[in-house]
Amino acid sequence: MLNVSPGVYSTSLPTALVKEVNILPVEQIEEQLQTFKLLVKVVVQTSQKDYNQGFNLNVSAIVNQQEEKYLLRDPMLRRYVYEPDMPAAIVNNIKVDNLSKNGSLLYYNEQTSSPLYSLTIEVPIDIQSSGPLPHLSLLCFTSEIVHTQDSQTPNNLTLQDLPFQLGRPILEGVVRNGTIVRNSTIYKLLETVPGYGSIGDVWAGPVHAHPNKGLMAEAYHVDRPHPRVSATSVPNQTIKDYRTNKVNDLISARSKPSSTIQQYFTKTYYSRSKDGSVRVHTNFNFLRYVKEQGQLSYLFDNTASLLLSVDLLDIKVFRNQVDVSNYSNYLTPEMKHPTACYSTNSSRRLVGTLADGAVQVIRTDAATGQSLEVLPLIIRDNQIQDESEGYYHYEIEIELNDNTSLVLVEMIQELEDKLTISQSYDLKLNNHGKKGFDVEAATLGNQEELNSDNTWRASLRDYISILQFVFGPAVNGIPNTLVARNLLVFASPYSATPESLAYFNRTLGEFINLMYDIVFPKTVGNIHQNQSFRSKIATTSALRRKLKIVSDIQENYHNNLTKHNGFDYFGNSINVNTLGLGRLDYKTYQQRINAEVEKYNVPSPGSVGINTYGYLSPTQIRTNTITFEAGSTIDFDKSLDLLSANENVSTVSKNFKANPLIKSATNSSIDYLLGLSGVSFEPQLVKLKDVRATEPSKTISVLDSADFISSTSEFAQDNLDALTALSGSSTLRFKQDLKKQKDFTTNPLLKDIVETNATDFRQVQVVNSNLISGSLAFEQIDKTPESFKDLNILEKSVNFNSVVKVEYAYGTGDNWKILDPASFDTLKNSQVTVLCRLSAPNKILNVENKFELNPYDQLFVLGDAPLPILNVEQAGTKAFSNYWDQIQKGVNKLFSDNLNTKAAGGGVMSQYAMTSTSPAPKSSTASTTDSSPTVTQTPSSTTTGGY
DSSP states (O other): OOOBOGGGGOSSSOEEEEEEEEEEOOOOOTTSOEEEEEEEEEEEEESOTTOOSOEEEEEEEEOOGGGGGGTTSHHHHHHHHHOOOOTTEEEEEEEEOOHHHHSEEEEOOTTSOOEEEEEEEEEEEEEEESSSOOEEEEEEEEEEOOOOSOTTSSOOGGGTTSOOOBOOOEEEEEEETTEEBOEEEEEEESSOBTTTBOTTOEEOSOEEEETTTEEEESSSOBSSOOOBEEEEEEEOOSEEETTTTHHHHHHHTOOOOOOOOOOOBOOOEEEEOTTSOEEEEEEEOHHHHHHHHOSSGGGOOOHHHHHHTEEEEEEEEEEEEBOOOOOOOSSSOOOOOSSOOBOSSSOOEEEEETTTTSEEEBOSBGGGOSOOSSEEEEEEESGGGGSOSEEEEEEEEEEEEEOHHHHHHHHHHHHHHHHHHTHHHHHHHTGGGOSSOOHHHHHHHTHHHHHTOOHHHHHHHHHHHHHHHHHTTEETTEEHHHHHHHHHHHHOTTTOOHHHHHHHHHHHHHHHHHHHHHHSOOOOOOTTSOOOOOOHHHHSOOSSEEEEEEOOOOOOEEEOSOSSOEEESSGGGOEEOTTSOEEEOHHHHHHHHHHHHHHSOOSOTTSTTOOSSSEEOOSEEEOSSOEEEOOSSOOGGGGHHHHHHHHOTTSSSOOOOSOTTSHHHHHHHHHHHHHHTTOOOOOOOOOHHHHHHTSTTOOOOOOOGGGTSOTTOHHHHHHHHHHHHHHOOSSOHHHHHHHHHHHHTTOHHHHHHHHHHTTTTOOOOBOOGGGGTTSHHHHHHHHOHHHHHTSOHHHHHHHTTTOEEEEEEOSSSSOEEEOOHHHHHHHHHTTOOEEEEEOOOOOOBSSOOTTOOOBBOSEEEESSSOOOBOOHHHHTHHHHHHHHHHHHHHHHHHHHTTTOTTTTSSOOOGGGSBSOOOOOOOOTTSOOBOSOOEEEOOOOOBOSSOO
């Protein structure tokens, strides 16, 4: 322990120092004045062996900050002696005598003979306020007693104008700006000065700031030599807040809320691959489920600890076929089942598990780190391509182990063991059970033994660590650092008393019992039940609780029987990664955007308001019979087989027949589509002279067809075929009729009927262009509408009515942002890999898109590296011990840095650390001072969020 400067006691009057400020709990009643109840312990000390004459001790509570400005003046201090009814203070004047006779004999400096006679005076103070107390200081000083006839009265008020001595005043800060002062300052001599002591001695008194020399002892710069001092901030060990136990009350008041039905899975997204397999993506709100279903989750405000206290055992995915009982025909369309229940007749098939790698937990946004609050899932179903066409329902089963009770019990047992071990410290502080001993003298005598025993500190660290683990940085708004500061004062060897240490042990013991009661709740006895002799441990519930959740995915997946048909928005530039998702690096995606720009008639694609990165149209159209590019112009004939397959509603799967570029297939498709339109045709042979005869005022004559048409005309060739048939031919008649029909399908009128059939014979108009606002397609429609009108229905349907948004995942959960040039550059420069999705095609036309196909790769990865996979086992169970170690290291750092009672090179008793000091008064006996010094108050630290 550090030595105290002899100068502290080189005064004619005893020195008064504040040893303890006990803040006592008071039950507050609403709408009434609040009471701030204090028990102040002041030590009056003297180094004079025979100082037994009476003197006055003034202990005043000052609640007005402005009042302190005038305390530096001698007349104001005299008022506190003679005017007990001060308007801004609660004044207590106490007569003290027989100090040397009744006081404890102590020693304050090991380097010199330093007997000290000390007596502790308890002063209760009650302060009433209409609200929280904004300011409070304690003024303590001793004064000479002017002898009176009444020995019980400290002073004779009729003699107040007589000169009398005042001791060195101490102004102890308690509350600043509504919060309790949490730090004190230890002043140490920087030089050896006779009468003050040696370098390193502790100065417990006022200081002043000299413009050249810095901080110096005494309130004023006096003529006699006085030393320079250093200032070190330490925890305030003077204030003991007995309201600390409120933390246990707040914990005890918690109760488990009633269980509610929550949606724990976000919307489900399906992504077809070109090989016919499917990827399923959804997010499991792990935190929400654990908070709702965990046994002790209502205690945990620290979500990281809660999630680490739950083991994710496995994730299983099952598939069932949806029951279909309504089949379509020409008159009744197929009954769709996007949200239907699965068939009771179909078998429930296991798709895969987390253990076998078919289910992966990914990081949708690398910037979110290894958070476990929401688990993004990617499910690979490679067997779906072998299933029949139809809708399929997926179920996700997640199995968990709830270890919250087990974790708490293990921590509480460790705390209980350490609290038991700390009983050795209790024995030393209580002088090994002796009765009627001098507490202050025994504490100083046992300092070396007490300082070497840190068992109490180990208990406190574990207690704060558990609070940090369960509740986070605060318990119902009360910071753990504040709880640590308060309890430190109760047990520290520099401030503890038997009473405060008992409170320390009781607080931790009540917490231990409270946690046990929560984990093992007591049951009400039943006198009618059969008697059982089983042990209490055998009847307790299991500390590890198994949880299982089965998802309720509303969206079903429609499986195509044929995997080779779909809208391809990326072509062959996309690569398949280990997750089965396609991935594009930033360079490849930029090339894809460049190709998209060339497709549209937009002169300035980089203009403000155009988002070239956030919208895409199909780059290829794939069917079972043909794959063709979707450029700015598309040959309508290439879509005839697709249009026929989509128009044929009588089949479960799309009935693609043949490559439409083959003439016979083209004729077959046109024949079929004309039939759906109610159009039939056959060639009618009419002689030219008969046509001529229908013209009025004309004479019928023989005409040569060469006068009207060329010899290479198809019509002329058809006519030759007819003549050949009439004159005789070896070709059968019915085959001649079929040939006539097929040849006539190239008729422009018939082709126009087929194309118009794709619009349901309606004029095509743009009705919802706002759905693709910002896209290149929107810009062309908006700026050059005539160019849109000139397009055929296939080009309109593919390049304008099948435009999708490109969005990337961010944050946690089902959160998506549209990709734009700024975000693309940010992601690229940050070297981030993100999960992206294609929205459903935005329908902007007033007609049905009869060329529509299910898109490929609705989910894809954008980035130069694969999408990170989260190792759930490593981020869960294995991370628990690391996290607990991290918390304990943080608590240890708190005690070694902010709560280091030996920061000044050693410890001192609480009365020698100053929170604020005032200079000595200029009385008739005071020394002369110069005009240069500045009076300095010790900087004090306050903590918000107090009790």
